[in-house]
Each structure stands twice: as C-alpha cells, then as structure tokens.
Amino acid sequence: MTARPPGGDRMTELRAPAGSGRRDSAAGGSVVPGGSVVSGGSVVSGGGGVAGGRGAGDGAAAGGPDAPAAASGDGRLARPPTPPGARRTVAGWLRWSWRQLTSMRTALVLLFLLAVASVPGSVIPQEGIDPAAVSQYYAAHPTLAPILARLSLFSVFAAPWFAAIYLLLFLSLAGCVLPRTVRLVGSARQLPPRAPRNLARLPLATSYQTARNPAEALDSAAGLLAGRRFRMRTGDGWVAAEKGYLREVGNLLFHIALLALLGSVGIGGIFGYKADRLLISGQSFANTVTDLDQFRPGRLVSPSDLQPFSMTLDNFTARYIASGNLRGQPAAFNAAIRYSARPGAPERRGVIRVNHPLNVDGVQVFLIGHGYAPVFRITDGAGQVVFDNPVPFIPVEQGGLTSEGVIKVPDAQPDQLGFAGVFLPTAVDVSGRLQSAFPAALAPRVSLVSYAGNLGLDQGQSQSVFQLDTARLRRLPIAPRPLAPGQSMKLPGHAGTLTFTGYRQWASLAITYDPGQLPALISGITAIAGLLLSFAVRRRRMFVRAAVGADGATLVNVGGLARSDAAGGFETEFAELAAEIRDAHGGALQPGPAGQPADYLASDTAAAFDDDQEAAGNDGNAPAGRDDVQGATGGPAATGDDGPVPAATDDDGLAAAGDVGPAATGAPAATDDDAHAATGNDAAAATGSEPSRGNAEGE
Amino acid sequence: MFRLPRSPRRAARATRARLACPVRQASGVTAGAALAAVTALAITGCAGGAIGQSTAASNGKSFVAGSYDTTVYAHGSGPVSPDVKGTTLTGQKLALAGYRGDVVVLNFWGSWCGPCRQEAPALAALARHFRSHGVRFVGVDIRDSPSAAGAFQRTFQISYPSLNDPGDEIALAFQSTVPPAGIPTTLVIGRTGRVAARIVGQVTYSALGRLITHVSAEAA
Numbered sequence: 013m014t015a016r017p018p019g020g021d022r023m024t025e026l027r028a029p030a031g032s033g034r035r036d037s038a039a040g041g042s043v044v045p046g047g048s049v050v051s052g053g054s055v056v057s058g059g060g061g062v063a064g065g066r067g068a069g070d071g072a073a074a075g076g077p078d079a080p081a082a083a084s085g086d087g088r089l090a091r092p093p094t095p096p097g098a099r100r101t102v103a104g105w106l107r108w109s110w111r112q113l114t115s116m117r118t119a120l121v122l123l124f125l126l127a128v129a130s131v132p133g134s135v136i137p138q139e140g141i142d143p144a145a146v147s148q149y150y151a152a153h154p155t156l157a158p159i160l161a162r163l164s165l166f167s168v169f170a171a172p173w174f175a176a177i178y179l180l181l182f183l184s185l186a187g188c189v190l191p192r193t194v195r196l197v198g199s200a201r202q203l204p205p206r207a208p209r210n211l212a213r214l215p216l217a218t219s220y221q222t223a224r225n226p227a228e229a230l231d232s233a234a235g236l237l238a239g240r241r242f243r244m245r246t247g248d249g250w251v252a253a254e255k256g257y258l259r260e261v262g263n264l265l266f267h268i269a270l271l272a273l274l275g276s277v278g279i280g281g282i283f284g285y286k287a288d289r290l291l292i293s294g295q296s297f298a299n300t301v302t303d304l305d306q307f308r309p310g311r312l313v314s315p316s317d318l319q320p321f322s323m324t325l326d327n328f329t330a331r332y333i334a335s336g337n338l339r340g341q342p343a344a345f346n347a348a349i350r351y352s353a354r355p356g357a358p359e360r361r362g363v364i365r366v367n368h369p370l371n372v373d374g375v376q377v378f379l380i381g382h383g384y385a386p387v388f389r390i391t392d393g394a395g396q397v398v399f400d401n402p403v404p405f406i407p408v409e410q411g412g413l414t415s416e417g418v419i420k421v422p423d424a425q426p427d428q429l430g431f432a433g434v435f436l437p438t439a440v441d442v443s444g445r446l447q448s449a450f451p452a453a454l455a456p457r458v459s460l461v462s463y464a465g466n467l468g469l470d471q472g473q474s475q476s477v478f479q480l481d482t483a484r485l486r487r488l489p490i491a492p493r494p495l496a497p498g499q500s501m502k503l504p505g506h507a508g509t510l511t512f513t514g515y516r517q518w519a520s521l522a523i524t525y526d527p528g529q530l531p532a533l534i535s536g537i538t539a540i541a542g543l544l545l546s547f548a549v550r551r552r553r554m555f556v557r558a559a560v561g562a563d564g565a566t567l568v569n570v571g572g573l574a575r576s577d578a579a580g581g582f583e584t585e586f587a588e589l590a591a592e593i594r595d596a597h598g599g600a601l602q603p604g605p606a607g608q609p610a611d612y613l614a615s616d617t618a619a620a621f622d623d624d625q626e627a628a629g630n631d632g633n634a635p636a637g638r639d640d641v642q643g644a645t646g647g648p649a650a651t652g653d654d655g656p657v658p659a660a661t662d663d664d665g666l667a668a669a670g671d672v673g674p675a676a677t678g679a680p681a682a683t684d685d686d687a688h689a690a691t692g693n694d695a696a697a698a699t700g701s702e703p704s705r706g707n708a709e710g711e
Numbered sequence: 712m713f714r715l716p717r718s719p720r721r722a723a724r725a726t727r728a729r730l731a732c733p734v735r736q737a738s739g740v741t742a743g744a745a746l747a748a749v750t751a752l753a754i755t756g757c758a759g760g761a762i763g764q765s766t767a768a769s770n771g772k773s774f775v776a777g778s779y780d781t782t783v784y785a786h787g788s789g790p791v792s793p794d795v796k797g798t799t800l801t802g803q804k805l806a807l808a809g810y811r812g813d814v815v816v817l818n819f820w821g822s823w824c825g826p827c828r829q830e831a832p833a834l835a836a837l838a839r840h841f842r843s844h845g846v847r848f849v850g851v852d853i854r855d856s857p858s859a860a861g862a863f864q865r866t867f868q869i870s871y872p873s874l875n876d877p878g879d880e881i882a883l884a885f886q887s888t889v890p891p892a893g894i895p896t897t898l899v900i901g902r903t904g905r906v907a908a909r910i911v912g913q914v915t916y917s918a919l920g921r922l923i924t925h926v927s928a929e930a931a
Contacts, residue, residue, distance in 0.1 A: 296878035303879035315890035398862035423862030469825045
C-alpha cells in the first residue's frame with residue numbers, strides 16, 4: 013500500500029488544458045510552436061506533431077528548425093537548411109527544443125518562475141503548514157476556496173504545476189551541466205599546447221644566452237619543471253609545461269555537486285516524511301500512523317516504512333523570566349524523554365530542547381511547542397467515573413499563556429457531556445475580569461461552559477478534539493466559575509460532577525525524516541569547495557625554447573602565461589621559475605636582447621592561444637586575436653632581470669593575418685632552423701601524432 | 712465563549728515568546744507557524760493521519776479522515792502475527808498466543824474516536840454471534856484512559872476484553888507487516904496465527920461477518 017495524496021486525479025485535470033492548447037497551436041499552424049519558454053516541456057512532444065503536419069503539408073518547411081534558432085538569438089551558428097522531410101524536421105524540432113530547454117536563459121526563466129510560483133505559498137494558507145487557517149479560509153470564502161483547491165493553491169509545493177517547473181529546471185540544469193562536465197573532463201586531461209614560436213610576445217618572458225647546447229638546456233628545464241609537478245610536453249627545440257589542473261577539477265566538482273544537490277532534495281521529497289504529535293507529560297507514543305496527529309508522507313512512503321521507535325515524555329519544564337522588561341518571556345524549555353529505537357531495544361534517556369532535536373535512526377524529533385493540559389475527573393449522572401484524563405488546551409496568547417480547550421464525555425449517562433473553556437496559568441482579577449498575568453502556572457484556574465446532549469461523535473464522524481459541535485447540545489444553566497485545582501462543579505439536573513484535579517504540561521513534537529538531508533549538505537559543501545577551488549587555482553603555462561643563435565651560443569627563451577583573469581601572483585612564480593631554469597643552465601652568458609628578432613613568427617603565438625579558445629568552447633579560431641591583444645596590452649612584463657619586453661603592435665596585426673593559414677605564416681620564416689621547426693609543429697598538430705615525453709607523463 | 716480578541720500584534724508577540732532563545736528571531740517565525748499548525752490540529756479526532764487522507768482543506772473541517780481500505784490475504788499467505796500480549800483494561804493478563812487455533816479479530820480503537828463508536832455495536836454483536844464458533848475478539852485501546860474506555864465498553868455493552876495500550880506499542884508490533892493505518896483498524900488473524908485480513912476504517916456487521924465466516928472456514 014503506497015501513500016498517494018489525492019493530487020493524482022487533479023494532475024490529469026490540469027493536463028487537459030495544456031493538451032488542448034497544443035492542439036490549438038497545431039490547428040493554427042504557427043511557425044514557432046508554443047513560443048514561450050515556459051511550456052518547453054510540452055513543446056518537445058507538441059513541436060513534433062506540429063512539424064510533422066507541416067512537413068506533409070508543404071515543402072517550405074526547410075526553415076522550420078532553423079528559423080526559431082535564429083530568432084532565439086543565442087548566437088549559435090545556423091546549421092545548413094534541413095531538406096524538407098518529416099523525419100528530419102521532427103529531429104530538428106527536437107534538437108531545437110532541447111537546445112532551448114538547456115539554454116542558460118531558460119534555466120534563469122525557470123528559476124524566476126519557481127520564485128514566483130512560491131509566492132502563493134506565502135500568501136494563501138497552506139495545508140501542510142497551517143491546516144486550521146485553510147479551514148478558516150474555506151469558511152470565509154466558500155466559492156473561491158474550492159477553485160483555489162482545484163488549482164492546488166492550498167498545497168503549492170505539492171502542486172503538479174510546481175513539480176513541472178521544478179522538473180523542467182532539473183532537466184534544464186542536467187542538460188546543461190552534463191555536457192559541460194564532459195567538456196571539463198576533456199579539458200582537465202588536456203596536454204599543454206605546443207610552445208609558441210615567439211615567447212617574447214607572451215605576457216611574461218625573458219631570454220638569455222647560455223653555454224649549454226640546446227638539448228641539454230631543454231632537458232634541464234624540463235626536469236626542473238616536471239619536479240615542480242608541471243604537466244609536460246616537449247617538442248623539437250621547445251618545452252611546454254602546464255600546472256593548475258585542479259581548477260578544472262574544482263569546476264567539475266561544482267557542477268556535479270549541483271546536480272547531486274537537486275537529486276538530494278528530490279530524494280527527501282520521495283522517501284522522507286513529516287509528522288506531528290502532541291505529547292502530555294507522562295504519556296508515551298509510538299512512531300506509527302495511528303499514533304500521530306498528522307502524517308505527511310513522501311510519494312513513496314508507506315506506513316511500514318516508519319522507523320519503529322517509541323518515546324515517553326517524562327517531564328516537560330519551561331522556565332520564564334520573572335522580572336524586568338522581558339518578564340514572562342521564556343528562558344528555557346526542556347523535554348526529558350525516554351525512548352527505544354525499536355520494540356525490545358534498550359530504553360535510553362534524552363533531552364529535547366528548542367533547536368536541539370533528538371535523532372533516532374536518522375529521524376529527527378524537534379520540540380516545537382508547549383502548553384498546559386488540565387486534568388479533569390468527571391462523574392456522570394449514574395455515579396460512574398466516565399472521564400479521568402488530562403486534556404490539552406491550546407494557548408491563544410503568549411504573554412500569560414491563556415489556553416482554550418474542550419472536553420468531550422461521550423459515554424456519560426444519561427446524556428453526553430461537553431465542556432468548553434479557558435485555562436489561566438496565573439489568574440489575576442483585572443477590573444472584574446480574570447486574566448492570566450504570567451505563563452508559569454502560579455495560580456492556575458479553569459473556567460468552563462457546560463453542555464449536555466449529543467456530541468455528534470456516534471454518527472461515525474471524525475471530529476477535531478479541539479472543537480465542540482454544539483449543534484445538538486444544550487447549554488446547561490450554570491454560570492462558568494473559575495475552578496482552582498481540587499475544586500468541583502456540580503452540574504444541574506443530576507447530570508454529574510466535574511472536578512479540576514490538576515494540570516500537566518504538554519510538548520508538541522515534529523518528527524521529520526529526510527534521507528536527502530545529509531547528501532544535500534555534502535553536495536552543498538562540495539559545490540562551495542569546488543567553486544572556491546576553481547576560483548583559487550589558476551592554470552598557468554611555462555614555455556622554454558632553446559636554439560643556437562647566430563653567434564654560436566645557445567639562446568634560451570622562457571615565457572609564461574596564466575590562463576585565468578585572476579593571474580595575480582604568477583609574475584612572482586614566473587620570475588622564480590625563470591631564475592631557477594637559468595641557474596640550472598649555469599647562468600646567463602650575457603643579457604639577452606631587449607626585443608626579439610624578427611625571425612620569430614607571430615603566427616605561432618596565436619596558434620598557441622588557440623587551445624585556450626577551444627577550451628572556452630569556440631569552434632572557430634577567428635577570435636584568437638583577442639588574446640593577442642591582451643598579450644600586447646599587458647606587454648610591459650616587468651619580470652626578469654631583462655627588463656620590460658616591448659610588444660610590438662605590428663606583430664599583432666601580423667598574427668591576426670598570419671592566423672589564416674600555416675602556408676602564409678611559414679613563408680617569411682624560411683630564414684633559419686626555426687622555420688623548419690614551425691612547419692614541423694604544424695604538421696604534428698594536424699595529425700595529432702607528435703610523440704613526446706610530456707605526452708607519456710601527462711597520461 | 713471565552714475567546715480573547717487576537718490582534719496581529721499579539722500574534723507577533725506570540726511567535727516571539729514561543730522560542731526559548733530570543734536571539735533566533737528568524738527561525739522563530741517558522742517554528743511559530745509550525746506550532747500554530749500543530750496546536751490547531753494536534754490529536755485530530757480519529758483516524759489520526761491515515762494514509763491517503765483528505766485534509767482539512769479538502770473537506771473543510773479540521774480533521775483527518777481515514778481511507779477505507781480492506782486487504783485480504785489468500786489462505787496461508789498473510790504475515791505471521793507477532794505475539795501480542797499485555798494487560799487488559801480490567802487488569803487481566805492477555806496474550807494472543809493463548810488463542811492459537813482460534814480465529815482472532817483484533818480491533819484498534821479509542822473511546823474518543825467517532826468511527827470507532829459507530830462500528831462498536833456491530834463488533835459487539837459479531838462477538839456475541841461468533842462466540843461459539845471459535846472466534847475471539849480482542850480490542851486494543853489506544854491513546855485513551857481506562858475510565859473513559861470503561862465507560863465506552865459499558866455504553867456499547869462490549870463483552871470482549873481490550874488491551875490497554877496508551878503508547879500504541881501493539882500497533883508498533885505490526886508496523887513492519889500490516890501496520891494499522893488509521894483508527895479504527897481491524898485485523899482478522901487465522902487459526903494458524905497468520906493475518907488473514909486488514910480493514911482500515913470502520914467495519915460493518917455484514918462485511919466483517921462474511922470475512923470472519925470465510926477465515927474460520929479455512930483449515931487450521
């Protein structure tokens with residue numbers, strides 16, 4: 013037996029108008045199906061139907077899938093027009109719908125909708141939070157209330173339309189996050205790019221001459237960088253190294269944790285439950301459906317899933333501030349309990365306080381309220397004791413904890429008896445009227461109106477124990493008189509006697525089980541940790557080139573590049589690394605030239621940044637120039653001993669132009685060995701088969 | 712009656728005063744709201760929290776109605792009833808194990824529960840009718856006091872014993888198999904000690920009578 017709230021049939025009712033709306037749009041034959049992002053869910057299926065109709069109708073359907081894509085203005089490249097044909101068109105529509113659903117804009121709209129949809133939850137009384145207020149609303153608005161109920165506005169957070177928004181948002185996020193995750197995994201496993209041709213054009217660069225031969229110099233630099241846990245890639249005359257992949261790991265963690273968070277919330281809603289129980293001191297209860305005052309199960313919770321603990325409230329104490337401005341304010345609530353986790357398990361003692369719940373097998377028991385339960389002994393007209401119970405009275409004000417309650421005595425003879433009244437913990441006479449002056453029971457009094465007749469209980473109707481149905485009761489002719497503990501009231505007409513024997517206190521407990529709570533917490537922490545990681549760690553690259561210069565000495569160029577915008581601190585790291593590499597080479601023979609000779613090809617620099625662009629998700633390499641400009645503006649890199657390296661803007665222009673094709677850039681480079689290296693590199697990149705030591709290390 | 716005027720300001724103060732720690736104002740609002748809900752509906756009449764319940768909003772009254780639902784198990788396929796024992800309202804020891812070989816009708820009830828009161832005459836009559844057929848009726852009185860329960864038994868002339876179970880321990884014993892999913896709930900236990908049927912909600916003379924006849928005809 014599964015718990016199924018009565019929302020089931022409502023859901024089908026709600027679906028009907030959506031379906032008819034879809035039919036309308038199909039009949040109208042409008043080009044953009046559904047149109048609004050909100051109805052994205054139904055568009056997936058509805059769009060197919062519409063497109064099918066169009067494909068059969070005329071050949072002008074070619075623009076179908078692409079026209080809305082263009083209209084959406086999301087900047088994607090338009091695909092070549094799909095040839096007319098129902099199948100392609102359906103696929104096109106589906107692809108378009110999916111792209112719409114998973115777009116950032118849709119996710120934001122859904123998030124906004126979710127916020128808007130929650131508004132009725134705080135404006136209209138909610139069943140789950142305040143059922144009494146809902147009843148009052150029914151009484152006050154007899155025509156409007158059933159309409160609101162039909163729209164699930166009394167249980168907004170369980171409404172089908174709310175679930176639709178939630179699920180669409182989940183789908184949208186999942187559709188966005190999963191592909192992105194795959195891409196991030198790829199990015200995290202990527203090898204460093206090949207070293208740019210002209211290292212001097214990097215934001216950070218230095219160069220010097222050394223007595224070592226180029227191979228030795230590169231080996232030593234590579235060893236040093238590998239020792240610093242850089243990921244290495246080597247080629248003919250260069251070494252490239254990259255560090256900071258944790259940034260991608262952080263990014264990944266964040267995205268996965270985000271999905272896990274949503275999943276956890278869903279798990280809580282499906283397998284969790286909430287229940288309430290009012291427990292009088294000395295009473296015990298078991299966590300079973302019959303013994304709960306309210307039970308709100310998750311979708312897949314059945315009564316046998318409840319954790320079988322039982323609990324006794326030994327003592328409830330409330331302390332109040334006795335003087336000063338805060339007189340009457342509570343100072344402490346303390347519920348001393350005994351509990352056993354399952355039948356036969358050893359009994360343990362515990363204390364529940366406000367915001368300090370008891371945890372039994374993952375179920376949390378919160379203390380959320382308290383009050384008084386005066387005890388009455390009632391003898392009926394036949395002389396039998398027919399009632400000897402504490403009766404919970406509900407506080408109606410907090411300053412003095414004045415409480416109201418009713419007593420029902422259905423088995424009194426000859427007539428059923430009913431009482432309604434107030435309990436005053438500290439009764440004081442204020443100009444002839446009794447009021448409660450303090451919440452503690454210093455001078456408890458109870459005052460009751462008495463009824464006899466038919467309580468309406470024997471007709472099988474369930475009644476609230478806090479309400480007296482006076483329709484078939486007659487009021488007994490006895491004036492309500494405040495009773496102190498121990499005092500009695502004799503009912504007229506030999507109807508019986510009522511004795512106020514004393515009082516006890518009650519605590520109201522909220523029992524919640526949410527298996528998604530811990531996963532949600534872990535996911536949340538992981539998401540934040542991942543986010544911090546991706547903010548704190550930056551990816552940075554070091555490049556070293558060594559070649560025999562014109563004078564026979566080896567010219568070593570070292571370049572550095574921090575990939576993220578937050579590159580702060582990399583200058584220092586670069587300077588240290590460059591100095592170490594130079595020291596490992598036995599120091600510089602002489603300071604390197606301030607500017608780089610023209611035999612370094614600008615195009616290669618641009619190519620090195622190409623990889624950046626790919627990682628950012630751009631297909632084309634056209635915008636590669638952007639990084640170049642950055643490099644140029646960030647040009648004066650006051651790093652090494654060599655002083656600022658002026659970055660020629662002319663070179664940048666060349667870079668952008670040279671980027672068009674390797675052939676064009678290769679031409680002016682044909683002056684020395686480097687040119688050879690350049691073409692070789694390009695070829696290797698094209699085939700992707702370049703063997704390197706870094707490759708092996710990287711994987 | 713005695714209802715005091717409730718101004719919004721007073722309500723706000725009520726929320727504040729609920730909390731032991733005045734510092735936590737923010738959470739106080741929620742706690743206060745939740746408390747209002749609990750106090751308004753706590754111990755809602757009968758069938759407190761039966762599943763598939765319609766709540767206050769849908770029926771316009773502040774009680775939780777039970778879902779009427781009967782589960783019948785094929786002969787020998789029902790779960791084995793736990794050995795329920797305890798003290799009756801009149802102070803005698805009672806154990807279901809002593810009834811092995813008889814059909815046992817176990818009825819969870821409370822004197823405060825409307826549907827229990829309505830089905831009581833049928834149960835009393837059935838108990839008298841089946842007494843000589845090896846069918847034992849046992850009540851389980853939950854969330855009740857002995858004086859009120861005794862008055863109930865006098866009113867409806869209930870002749871069979873009822874276990875006093877204010878803490879609902881007996882319902883808990885059935886939790887993992889056939890949990891009583893509301894008040895009243897009636898279990899019919901076959902001669903082999905296996906549960907043969909569960910009725911959630913009030914029983915009728917004819918329906919329960921047919922069930923008992925059916926179960927008592929099964930081989931031991």
